[in-house]
Amino acid sequence: MTHTPGLRTRIKICGLTREQDVDAAVQAGTDAIGLVLYAKSPRHVSAARAAELARRLPPFVTPVLLFVNASPDEVRAACDLIPAAMLQFHGDETPDECARAAAGRPFLRAARIPLDSSQSFDLLRFASDFSAAQALLLDAHVEGYGGAGKAFDWSRIPINVSAHLVLSGGLTPANVGDGIARLGPRCRTLAVDVSSGVEASKGIKDAGKIEQFVAAVRAADAYLGSTRHEHLL
Numbered sequence: 001m002t003h004t005p006g007l008r009t010r011i012k013i014c015g016l017t018r019e020q021d022v023d024a025a026v027q028a029g030t031d032a033i034g035l036v037l038y039a040k041s042p043r044h045v046s047a048a049r050a051a052e053l054a055r056r057l058p059p060f061v062t063p064v065l066l067f068v069n070a071s072p073d074e075v076r077a078a079c080d081l082i083p084a085a086m087l088q089f090h091g092d093e094t095p096d097e098c099a100r101a102a103a104g105r106p107f108l109r110a111a112r113i114p115l116d117s118s119q120s121f122d123l124l125r126f127a128s129d130f131s132a133a134q135a136l137l138l139d140a141h142v143e144g145y146g147g148a149g150k151a152f153d154w155s156r157i158p159i160n161v162s163a164h165l166v167l168s169g170g171l172t173p174a175n176v177g178d179g180i181a182r183l184g185p186r187c188r189t190l191a192v193d194v195s196s197g198v199e200a201s202k203g204i205k206d207a208g209k210i211e212q213f214v215a216a217v218r219a220a221d222a223y224l225g226s227t228r229h230e231h232l233l
């Protein structure tokens with residue numbers, strides 16, 4: 001199975017810190033929001049604050065708790081406050097460390113693709129190592145681990161990744177459609193994840209940009225769906 005144009009591309013908005021931004025993301029029709037539980041991030045929220053924000057979510061919008069090299073105890077304590085959460089491991093965690101910290105909960109594993117194309121990255125090997133992950137989140141390898149608004153070279157993704165992928169890193173309303181068109185056919189299902197591209201400043205989202213981002217994803221899905229129908233005629 002690949003991410004055929006009939007499938008809706010799922011949308012995650014990451015790095016929310018304010019109630020009005022959670023409401024804007026929900027209102028725009030996103031599928032998930034990311035809450036950064038990494039103390040060094042400018043978008044950091046405490047587990048208690050993440051729980052407050054997650055409480056605003058209606059059913060079927062998933063809170064995703066983002067960790068960087070956190071201990072299993074830290075992860076468990078946050079999950080106790082937000083039992084419906086999915087997890088995102090965005091640091092240097094090994095497959096065993098992810099499994100131990102997740103303790104059976106669904107998780108995303110960030111694959112940090114080097115910006116310098118002379119540095120190799122074996123995504124197929126990574127996918128095999130992290131086969132317990134529900135999806136691989138593709139991001140640029142940046143200082144500070146993520147949320148830098150930098151896009152990696154999408155042509156580095158192999159043609160056939162038999163994994164569920166989340167494309168992230170430097171997405172904006174202007175380039176997300178191109179990303180969907182290029183990566184959708186290479187994976188099982190595709191979601192997109194954005195932080196900087198819908199912000200007014202770090203941790204402060206812009207409701208208008210969120211709307212534009214969601215509209216661009218929907219337009220790409222509709223366009224790809226219609227071109228597929230043309231092929232079938």
Ligand SMILES: O=C(O)c1ccccc1NCC(=O)[C@H](O)[C@H](O)COP(=O)(O)O
Nearest residue numbers: 014041145146147148149169170195196
């Ligand atoms: O947002 C952060 O500050 C952050 C810090 C450390 C690890 C990950 C972080 N964010 C990850 C994300 O927001 C997204 O998953 C992804 O990196 C997209 O970010 P952006 O390029 O800013 O759209």
